[in-house]
Amino acid sequence: MQRIDHPLPWGSLGTERTLSVFRFGDAAAPRKAYIQASLHADELPGMRVAWALKQRLQALEVAGQVTGCIELVPVANPIGLAQAVYAQQQGRFELGSGSNFNRDFADLAALVGERLEGRLSDDTAANVALIRQTMRDALAALPPAGSELEGLRRLLVSHACDADVVLDLHCDFESILLLYTLPQLWPQIEPLAQRLGAGMTLLAEDSGGFSFDEACSLPWTRLAARFAEQPIPLACAAATLELRGMLDTDAEQAAADAEAILAYLAEQGLLTGQWPACPQEAAPACPFAGADYLLAPHAGVVSFLKPLGAWVKQGEAVFEVVDPITDRVSVVTSRTDGVLYARERLRYALPGLWLAKVAGEKTLRHGRLLSD
Secondary structure (H helix, E strand, O other): EEEEEOOOOOOOOOOEEEEEEEEOOOOOOOOOEEEEEEOOOOOHHHHHHHHHHHHHHHHHOOOOEOOOOOEEEEOOOOOHHHHHOOOOOOOOOOOOOOEOOOOOOHHHHHHHHHHHHOOOOOOHHHHHHHHHHHHHHHHHOOOOOOHHHHHHHHHHHHHHHHOEEEEEEEEEOOOOEEEEEOOOHHHHHHHHHEEEEOOOOOOOOEEEEEEEEOOOOHHHHHHHHHHHOOOOOOOOOEEEEEEEEEOOHHHHHHHHHHHHHHHHHHHOEEOOOOOOOOOOOOEEEEHHEEEEEEEEOEEEEEEEEOOOOEEOOOOOOOEEEOOOOOOOEEEEEEEEEEEEEEEEEOEEOOOOOOEEEEEOOOOOOOOOOOOO
16 A cells, blocks of 8 residues: 655645545556545545545455555545534535535646647547546646645546546435436446445536536546547546435444445456455436425424435425424425435525435426535
């Protein structure tokens, strides 16, 4: 195992933060996977799974079973991890700028497009290698980062841009296990969803906001469209894994999730050895545009009427909101047939705050799909 420590730029006087990357296997191996956890720093289940992966990968490396290069970042956001206000961790937004830590990553297709003009060929493998090298060169040639957050984003992308598999480990407030990925990547990602026992995968080619997984996968679709005369494959299978809810850091579950991820990496040619066969049950998936975000019509105490993972029909009650002053009671119903896949952890309704998410086949939303 090789540990790589990157000091972040623009620390406050007298302080410095570091991004630590753990590399297993040979950096020059033909296949690479990149896995990071807790980009939203207060989402800790991924960090717990990443630690389980780290322990297992060390043992697998000693046993000679790591045949690819696997880079692991257990703490992808040291900035947010240090943010606490009145004993409440604030890991989703940078307090200084208000920026979501998982938005606005570099548009690699725009960054390398002109550099690739006239250099691609009819050799698919050569094109992939050239594009990855050009991405690395373009990122290295950028002017110095203007903030600590910008420096962090560049470092994360620079380690992931040349990977065949990119997994970004997150969680929701209260949630079933689910994944996000591009529709074009679903055949490559479905075995991972099957191994993890995911209750849903949400598919969108561009959900808006340039989140980390799409910053890694979308460049390949955009470059393929720009250089349609040359063969450019979807060379990066990237996905966001929502590892249930914020409190789901159970050691046994984390170990099981880590084993599922390792078995998937073995399928992708990064590990050798005996691994369990992939379950054959179909993994459910639906368009991200079919995810309904349910809000309360007024303030009050929230009581959920359906458990996580429940199948709800259009018009079926999901939660109620009680105003104890006026005695107003409002029942909020689903606008679609689908799975109740996430709930807000707070039980007081605030203006504009979603309280439940239901995923179904019917398109309900257009344009930007990601929330802030």
